[in-house]
Amino acid sequence: MGCMGTSGGRRVGRPRVVQRVESGLDPRDELLAAAAELFTTRGYAATTTRAVAERAGMRQASMYHYVSGKEELLARLLESTVTPSLTCARALLADDARSAEDRLWELCRTDVELLCAGPHNLGGLYLLPEVRTERFAGFHAVRAELKDGYRQLIAATTAGAALAKGELDLRTDLVFGLIEGVILVHRSDPERSVGEFARATADAALRIAGA
Structure with a gap:
């Protein structure tokens, strides 16, 4: 092609429910990947923050160490x-x-x-x-x-x-x-x-x- 991670200052989150080391993604990117899948298959309104966190392999409380909620995930996905x-x-x-x-x-x-x-x-x-x-x-x-x-x-x-x-x-x-x-x-x-x-x-x- 002729023209061709996200950064953040949030503190490190608590341990995840499921370690997904095979993904190679950091926790914030795992959340974005999970949100992209769920927003486009289930719909944005029907997707809960708990569902996104679980799909990314972490507790819902831990998710808020990386993003503020669904709106931030959607905004980051759109900008991407x-x-x-x-x-x-x-x-x-x-x-x-x-x-x-x-x-x-x-x-x-x-x-x-x-x-x-x-x-x-x-x-x-x-x-x-x-x-x-x-x-x-x-x-x-x-x-x-x-x-x-x-x-x-x-x-x-x-x-x-x-x-x-x-x-x-x-x-x-x-x-x-x-x-x-x-x-x-x-x-x-x-x-x-x-x-x-x-x-x-x-x-x-x-x-x-x-x-």
């Missing part, structure tokens, strides 16, 4: 779907040696691969009503910066340079919507190669952008 793509977008925006069309295609392809690479459909969590609250402002800020990266690359293409602001905003909305929606499309055909799917989506995105 965006930050790798934002890192890629920043690198591509700074790469003046390549055409804007090439860089836009690469961002689209990489973003799709990142969204489809995980074992769980985290993109579906974007639709939760809870995500609209102030608690998730960090996720929305990162997502807005990523979307602006798309807008800048579209504007830098030959076709994009000729667009009025309103048309540029519309093209950006359409391209960004396509990229974020692909995880739902890919879910209906999970056996298809992610790389093939990502390249086809990037091709379609450039046609929408007029590039």
